[in-house]
Amino acid sequence: MTEEIKTLFENRTEHPLFYVESGSRLWGIASPDSDYDVRGFHLQSKEQYFDFKKHRDLIEIMDGDFDFVSYDIDKMFGLLAKSNPTVFEWIRAHIIYFNNLPNWDKMQTEIIENFDFKALYYHYLSLAKGNINLMETDKKFTYKTAFYCIRGLLSAELATKKIIPELLIDKLFDQFETENEVIKIAKESLEKKKSKTEKEDVELEKKPILLSKIKAYAQELDKNVPEPSNNPEKLKTILRDYSFELKNHYYGKSTKAQQRV
Structure with missing residues (x-):
C-alpha cells in the first residue's frame, strides 16, 4: 500500500x-x-x-x-x-x-x-442512530451495519466518561469492566461478520432481538451528554x-x- x-x-x-x-x-x-x-x-x-x-x-x-x-x-x-x-x-x-x-x-x-469529548460523544451517537434507522426500516440490516452501530454506541459511552475509545473492536470491548447485553451480542456475532460478505443480512429471527437491545442502549446514552472538555x-x-x-x-x-x- x-x-x-x-x-x-x-x-x-x-x-x-x-x-x-x-x-x-x-x-x-x-x-x-x-x-x-x-x-x-x-x-x-x-x-x-x-x-x-x-x-x-x-x-x-x-x-x-x-x-x-x-x-x-x-x-x-x-x-x-x-x-x-x-x-x-x-x-x-x-x-x-x-x-x-x-x-x-x-x-x-x-x-x-x-480533544473535546463532547464532540466525540455526539459523533458516535449520531453514527449509531443513523445505522439504527437503517436497521429499523430494514433498508440495511447487515452484520456490517450492526457492528458499526454497536461500535458507535460503545464509543459514545466511553466519551461520557472522558475515555478515548479504542479503534480495534476487541480493545474497545476490553475498556468495559463488565459485558453489557450489546457487547455480548457483538461478540457472539463478530466471527460470523468476519467470515461473511459485507452485504449479507443478519438472520431474520435475530433482527428484532438485536435491534431492541441496541435501541434501549441508545436511549440510555441520550441522558448522559458530557460537557465540553477542552480548550x-x-x-x-x-x-x-x-x-x-x-x-x-x-x-x-x-x-x-x-x-x-
Missing part, C-alpha cells in the same frame, strides 16, 4: 504527508471483501499554495478495492481544530502506510490531550504552530513571515 501511495503522487505536485487505514480493517471487523480505505492528508505544492487562485483541497481516487481520500493540510487541521472525530481516528490509527511528518509523536500526543484556543495554537513548521520545511523560511502579514 505504501508503494501505491508513492506511485499515486509521482505525477502530482502535492506533497504526501500522512496516510493510514480507516474503516473496518482498522477496527478489526473486516470481511473477506472489505475495501482498503486509505485516508490522510497532503500539503499543496508551493505553486498551488502561493497561487492567487484557490485549488481543490481534496484528492479522491476509487480504483477497485482501493478507496483513497486525502485532504490538504489546511482542511485537515481545520477539522482537527473543531475536534472532528472522523479525522481524529485517522491520527490515532495503528495501521500507518505513509508518514512523512517531523516530530509527529509529540504532535499526536498534544492533539489527543486537547479550543489551545488546540488551535498547537495546530497553527505545527502548520507553520511544516510549511516552513517545505516552502522555505519565508513562509512563517508571510503568514503573519
Whole structure:
C-alpha cells in the first residue's frame, strides 16, 4: 500500500504527508471483501499554495478495492481544530502506510490531550442512530451495519466518561469492566461478520432481538451528554504552530513571515 501511495503522487505536485487505514480493517471487523480505505492528508505544492487562485483541497481516487481520500493540510487541521472525530481516528490509527511528518509523536500526543469529548460523544451517537434507522426500516440490516452501530454506541459511552475509545473492536470491548447485553451480542456475532460478505443480512429471527437491545442502549446514552472538555484556543495554537513548521520545511523560511502579514 505504501508503494501505491508513492506511485499515486509521482505525477502530482502535492506533497504526501500522512496516510493510514480507516474503516473496518482498522477496527478489526473486516470481511473477506472489505475495501482498503486509505485516508490522510497532503500539503499543496508551493505553486498551488502561493497561487492567487484557490485549488481543490481534496484528492479522491476509487480504483477497485482501493478507496483513497486525502485532504490538504489546511482542511485537515481545520477539522482537527473543531475536534472532528472522523479525522481524529485517522491520527490515532495503528495501521500507518505513509508518514512523512517531523516530530509527529509529540504532535499526536498534544492533539489527543486537547480533544473535546463532547464532540466525540455526539459523533458516535449520531453514527449509531443513523445505522439504527437503517436497521429499523430494514433498508440495511447487515452484520456490517450492526457492528458499526454497536461500535458507535460503545464509543459514545466511553466519551461520557472522558475515555478515548479504542479503534480495534476487541480493545474497545476490553475498556468495559463488565459485558453489557450489546457487547455480548457483538461478540457472539463478530466471527460470523468476519467470515461473511459485507452485504449479507443478519438472520431474520435475530433482527428484532438485536435491534431492541441496541435501541434501549441508545436511549440510555441520550441522558448522559458530557460537557465540553477542552480548550479550543489551545488546540488551535498547537495546530497553527505545527502548520507553520511544516510549511516552513517545505516552502522555505519565508513562509512563517508571510503568514503573519
